[in-house]
Amino acid sequence: MRVxxxxxxxxxxxxxxxxxxxxxxxxxAVDNYLRxxxxxxxxxxxxxxxxxxxxxxxxxxxxxxxxxxVAIGDCCDFAFLADLFRRxxxxxxxxxxxxPSAPYSMMGYEEARLTLDNNLTATxxxxxxxxxxxxxxxxxxxxxxxxxxxxxxxxEEGWIEIAHKGRKDTFLYPRAAxxxxxxxxxxDTDLLWFYVRTYGLAVTDLxxxxxxxxxxxxxxxxERLLPNFHYDDIFGTVVNRFLVQAVAGIPLTVxxxxxxxxxxxxxxxxxxxxxxxxxxPAAAGELRILNQFVEQLSVNxxxxxxxxxxxxxxxxxxxxxxxxxxxxxEDHYYNAKHQGLLDLGLEPHPMTxxxxxxxxxxxxxxKGRIERGRILPRVxxxxxxxxxxxxxxxxxxxxxA
Amino acid sequence: MRVxxxxxxxxxxxxxxxxxxxxxxxxxAVDNYLRxxxxxxxxxxxxxxxxxxxxxxxxxxxxxxxxxxVAIGDCCDFAFLADLFRRxxxxxxxxxxxxPSAPYSMMGYEEARLTLDNNLTATxxxxxxxxxxxxxxxxxxxxxxxxxxxxxxxxEEGWIEIAHKGRKDTFLYPRAAxxxxxxxxxxDTDLLWFYVRTYGLAVTDLxxxxxxxxxxxxxxxxERLLPNFHYDDIFGTVVNRFLVQAVAGIPLTVxxxxxxxxxxxxxxxxxxxxxxxxxxPAAAGELRILNQFVEQLSVNxxxxxxxxxxxxxxxxxxxxxxxxxxxxxEDHYYNAKHQGLLDLGLEPHPMTxxxxxxxxxxxxxxKGRIERGRILPRVxxxxxxxxxxxxxxxxxxxxxA
Numbered sequence: 001m002r003v004x005x006x007x008x009x010x011x012x013x014x015x016x017x018x019x020x021x022x023x024x025x026x027x028x029a030v031d032n033y034l035r036x037x038x039x040x041x042x043x044x045x046x047x048x049x050x051x052x053x054x055x056x057x058x059x060x061x062x063x064x065x066x067x068x069x070v071a072i073g074d075c076c077d078f079a080f081l082a083d084l085f086r087r088x089x090x091x092x093x094x095x096x097x098x099x100p101s102a103p104y105s106m107m108g109y110e111e112a113r114l115t116l117d118n119n120l121t122a123t124x125x126x127x128x129x130x131x132x133x134x135x136x137x138x139x140x141x142x143x144x145x146x147x148x149x150x151x152x153x154x155x156e157e158g159w160i161e162i163a164h165k166g167r168k169d170t171f172l173y174p175r176a177a178x179x180x181x182x183x184x185x186x187x188d189t190d191l192l193w194f195y196v197r198t199y200g201l202a203v204t205d206l207x208x209x210x211x212x213x214x215x216x217x218x219x220x221x222x223e224r225l226l227p228n229f230h231y232d233d234i235f236g237t238v239v240n241r242f243l244v245q246a247v248a249g250i251p252l253t254v255x256x257x258x259x260x261x262x263x264x265x266x267x268x269x270x271x272x273x274x275x276x277x278x279x280x281p282a283a284a285g286e287l288r289i290l291n292q293f294v295e296q297l298s299v300n301x302x303x304x305x306x307x308x309x310x311x312x313x314x315x316x317x318x319x320x321x322x323x324x325x326x327x328x329x330e331d332h333y334y335n336a337k338h339q340g341l342l343d344l345g346l347e348p349h350p351m352t353x354x355x356x357x358x359x360x361x362x363x364x365x366x367k368g369r370i371e372r373g374r375i376l377p378r379v380x381x382x383x384x385x386x387x388x389x390x391x392x393x394x395x396x397x398x399x400x401a
Numbered sequence: 402m403r404v405x406x407x408x409x410x411x412x413x414x415x416x417x418x419x420x421x422x423x424x425x426x427x428x429x430a431v432d433n434y435l436r437x438x439x440x441x442x443x444x445x446x447x448x449x450x451x452x453x454x455x456x457x458x459x460x461x462x463x464x465x466x467x468x469x470x471v472a473i474g475d476c477c478d479f480a481f482l483a484d485l486f487r488r489x490x491x492x493x494x495x496x497x498x499x500x501p502s503a504p505y506s507m508m509g510y511e512e513a514r515l516t517l518d519n520n521l522t523a524t525x526x527x528x529x530x531x532x533x534x535x536x537x538x539x540x541x542x543x544x545x546x547x548x549x550x551x552x553x554x555x556x557e558e559g560w561i562e563i564a565h566k567g568r569k570d571t572f573l574y575p576r577a578a579x580x581x582x583x584x585x586x587x588x589d590t591d592l593l594w595f596y597v598r599t600y601g602l603a604v605t606d607l608x609x610x611x612x613x614x615x616x617x618x619x620x621x622x623x624e625r626l627l628p629n630f631h632y633d634d635i636f637g638t639v640v641n642r643f644l645v646q647a648v649a650g651i652p653l654t655v656x657x658x659x660x661x662x663x664x665x666x667x668x669x670x671x672x673x674x675x676x677x678x679x680x681x682p683a684a685a686g687e688l689r690i691l692n693q694f695v696e697q698l699s700v701n702x703x704x705x706x707x708x709x710x711x712x713x714x715x716x717x718x719x720x721x722x723x724x725x726x727x728x729x730x731e732d733h734y735y736n737a738k739h740q741g742l743l744d745l746g747l748e749p750h751p752m753t754x755x756x757x758x759x760x761x762x763x764x765x766x767x768k769g770r771i772e773r774g775r776i777l778p779r780v781x782x783x784x785x786x787x788x789x790x791x792x793x794x795x796x797x798x799x800x801x802a
Contacts, residue, residue: 078510078788109479109529116525117518120588124517128510132787152570153563162554162563162575167734169553171575174563176594183595187521187588193577194584198728198782327599333568381599386533387479 002026003278004088006075006126007096008068009053010035011227011235012142012211012270016094018218018225019271020278021066028088029053030097032074034118035228035235038104044232044374047244047366051224063221075122078129085133092138092278093130097122098188101234102146102179103325103377108385112180119184120191127195138202138281140274143189145209145263145293145336146182147175150329155336158205158289173289178328179381193287200285204277209263209293211270212239212351214362227267229363232374233325239264239302239351241375246310246317247363248370255377256324258300259331263293263338266349276344290340294348302351309356325377403427404679405489407476407527408497409469410454411436412628412636413543413612413671417495419619419626420672421679422467429489430454431498433475435519436629436636439505445633445775448645448767452625464622476523479530486534493539493679494531498523499589502635503547503580504726504778509786513581520585521592528596539603539682541675544590546610546664546694546737547583548576551730556737559606559690574690579729580782594688601686605678610664610694612671613640613752615763628668630764633775634726640665640703640752642776647711647718648764649771656778657725659701660732664694664739667750677745691741695749703752710757726778 003020007013008029017029031053039045051059057068069088073080075097085093098119099105105115123141130137148155151174160173172193175186192203219225230236231244242252265273273292282288303319310317324330342348349355404421408414409430418430432454440446452460458469470489474481476498486494499520500506506516524542531538549556552575561574573594576587593604620626631637632645643653666674674693683689704720711718725731743749750756 078514082788109533112529113479113522113525116521116592120517120521121514124514128513128788131785132510151572153565153568160563160565160575162561164554164561167554171552172577174561174572174575175591176573176598180595183591186591190576190584190587190591191517194581197577199785384532384600387483387529 001091001278002088004028004030004084004090004093005096006030006093007098009033010096010100011230012267013096014056015216015219015227015267015271016274017068018060018065019216019275021068022218023275028069028071028084029057030071030073030075030084032072034099038099038101039235042104042234044230044234046228046230047363047369048226048229050226050228056225059222059224060218063225065218075125076118078125081125081129082133085129090134090137092140092281093126094274095123095126095139095141098184099181102181103234103379105179105181106381106384107379109387115181116184120187123188123191127192127201130201131199138204138278140204140206140277141188141192143205143207144182144185145207145291146177147186147189147207148173149176149178150332150334152333155291157291157337157340158207178326196285196287202282202284202286204282204288204290206273206277206290206292208270209265210237210239211265211267212237213267213359215358216267216271233377233379238299242302242306243359243363244370245375246306246315246360247367248372249316250372250375251318251320252303252306253376254299254303254319254321255326256321257330258303258321259298260328261296261298261332261334263291263296263336264351265293266351266355268349269294269346272346273341276341276346280344291336291338292341293338295350296334296336297351305351305356309353310360313357313360325380327381402492402679403490405429405431405485405491405494406497407431407494408499410434411497411501412631413668414497415457416617416620416628416668416672417675418469419461419466420617420676422469423619424676429470429472429485430458431472431474431476431485433473435500439500440636443505443635445631445635447629447631448764448770449627449630451627451629457626460623460625461619464626466619476526477519479526482526482530483534486530491535491538493541493682494527495675496524496527496540496542499585500582503582504635504780506580506582507782507785508780510788516582517585521588524589524592528593528602531602532600537685539605539679541605541607541678542589542593544606544608545583545586546608546692547578548587548590548608549574550577550579551733551735553734556692558692558738558741559608579727597686597688603683603685603687605683605689605691607674607678607691607693609671610666611638611640612666612668613638614668614760616759617668617672634778634780639700643703643707644760644764645771646776647707647716647761648768649773650717651773651776652719652721653704653707654777655700655704655720655722656727657722658731659704659722660699661729662697662699662733662735664692664697664737665752666694667752667756669750670695670747673747674742677742677747681745692737692739693742694739696751697735697737698752706752706757710754711761714758714761726781728782
């Protein structure tokens, strides 16, 4: 299958590009390095530097992998994107090309505006590139479980039948996200759903939970092929942050009461899920929504796991609750369905002690590179910065203390 | 009260600015003439030319009305908007500043992109201008009943309690709009709801049905103060189009089977509703949603009314079904609640024969100005134009035949 991976330099993008190529698909990986730029500007560099995309593709081939085509450019530039679609004629596109950090989207006006503009325009352009230049191309879009928020009823897979005053209809499951970043994914879903029912696009929207892990079959061949491992408060997800804290001897920082429950998955399962979605495509005119995670865990449960396994490795791990920089419920009902991908054949990798130990051992090899100042929250939801004053240059994207 | 009216040159904006000023409020009307530009580019000029905003304000004062301040500029330019808010310190803002045409938003890539960018950025900037420069300012946002689409259950006022598997919660009523324009209003609602619950803004979102009419107390003093009366397929709403067709001797064009049912209101009731919302503001942290219409009518019912009244005036009105250029249900369940504004004191002006006769008589005075080529649909939902080819200049915004 001919597949374009947009955001192909990202935490998930590059591992996905390698996996699809290893699986025999023709892959074009596309990125504009927006995440690299934001990471530099916010002092949120990953634990170890990763080569840029053309070099990654070269190293992958050198390690015995197949060729991954690469294009550097911005999906918000429609002429660029349309040209890729016309030239490559993809049968599927994996759309990861979004600003992915919730804290970044809550820093202030400029960061919020960049997140809204970038994410919506990228999705809009993907829709039109498919419509104009690759009709029939299956769009596999990365959404987030965060779109749903934490409702007091069960979370279904994207849709819900509502019985109301003696009548019934089926609707998009109502969404209420906890950050502007997550809200842009809600807007993406609305936009995709409009164009699916109007122009008959075939779309799979993957509502993914927080991902952890840094090992994949392809990256294990050469450490320079590893995913970008962010452990900071801007780009790092909670499990990856806890792993680095355990190794660095910093107490695991639980935000508030720690009852925040979400559905988690190993990056190995992300790769499985995306492959399953691609190889079992949505129909024309279908917006298929799949909840992409393998187990529900609270922040406290994750902290306890990492602490227990870390202590067994002699790390002496402490856990400390700190003031929650976000605005979210810290104790809440959470029961989210996630049957669709299991039905397609997903074989989950749960977060076992062995898995945690393996990740801790990998992080230990890079212990000397850990920058402690990157770990504690630097962005408060309640303290977003105003826009730059008119007539003055825009504020630098450096974070507030 | 100090009120900024964004989109103050529009069909509703200018009458609102005058009404608020007449009611004793301090009004700043803001516009960038986007609608005028699009109307020129698509050959959709109104039935009679209306003066630009500064001239309208001058004529209004000349007719004995109070002063309306005017500012010409783009709400998508945050420096411009922030400066207005800082200087004027509004207690309320009425946000009409959006590209309002559904057919325009379905013409092709450029028109869709302009609609998405303009409408979302305007709303985003209003949120931040309030947050940064006028905290406590009540945002009165014009949404549309079109956000809900035509569900098979009753349409509630913005919110719905869902009972599901033995548990309950209250959600934004699920939305599924019929054009990209209407979808941008869905995105607006999502964005407002996120920032209301995160930053405690006070927002009233008015889900308005199609408006008709061209007479208001203030405009009746001087015909040069009339609203922009569009009767074309791009900016004209169905009732205004039928009035002009009846006068011009063109059969009233019913799209498809004509069972499309919506909630309608006279522009006099729009003015009442906006005033009621302003003078009974939402609380901080509240997204108050009110369905703004006074009666449900199908397209066939409206055609019959206009035909009957037109014939009584000797106009010899015919009705003709034509192929529906849109993608919508032509026979459907529709029962939408609209109690909130009645509870605040709205006194509806239903679409009586007298009201229709009064409108027909006004249009008759301008009969010689009717351009017949503007009335039949020029935009098909199924025939959206591709984006301009890379390296070539963008396509002109002229409509497809």
